[in-house]
Amino acid sequence: MENVFTIENLRPIRDGMTVSRDSKLGTSNMATFFSMGKDTSISQESYDRMTMYIGAAGSGTFIIGNDKKKLTLTPDTAVIIPASTLCGMETSDGMVYTEVIFKKENSAIMNEIVKTNEVFALKNLISYEEGSIANMDIVSNPTMKYVLMSFDEGTGLTPHCAPGNAIVFALEGKAVIGYEGKDYTISEGECFRFEKNGLHSVTADGKFKMALLLVLE
Incomplete structure (x- = not known):
């Protein structure tokens, strides 16, 4: 990996495919680059730890919780999902984002300026x-x-x-x-x-x- 890069170029969108690439920043704390092709989706699933998603290119809809709340993620916006919360994604135009999964054994501290399950512009x-x-x-x-x-x-x-x-x-x-x-x-x-x-x-x-x-x- 070059020192200077864009996540979109590192993990470009492929038609009809969802592709992930490990950033190799850590092993117990995971940061993964994702690209989703046009008109693709990821079914709702939950992790047993807090997860953060950071938009890099394109746009997509995040589907949160049992009530299927919908949030739009765009470049340089983010959303934090609590542990054991269902989360899925869908995109019509294609989307690139970073998924950060925090280590289970350590309690995460969140700044009070941000709320879980809400998109914020960084x-x-x-x-x-x-x-x-x-x-x-x-x-x-x-x-x-x-x-x-x-x-x-x-x-x-x-x-x-x-x-x-x-x-x-x-x-x-x-x-x-x-x-x-x-x-x-x-x-x-x-x-x-x-x-x-x-x-x-x-x-x-x-x-x-x-x-x-x-x-x-």
């Missing part, structure tokens, strides 16, 4: 703070966290090592990521992968928002 949850970098944990457990970050113009993170495998999702604007001695430009809609203990920095090119999926295993 970049709208966090504001820019003048001359500052802001971050907000959306959901986490002791071995995994999903964090939103905003960088005001002229701000950045100095080089540091990643404590686990991670993927950055660029939500708005662009930034330069320094990683193991090389610079990479990442723009809205693109992702960047870090390996555990990888030395990296982030420098905003203007204002920049991102999400970070970090697995601490």
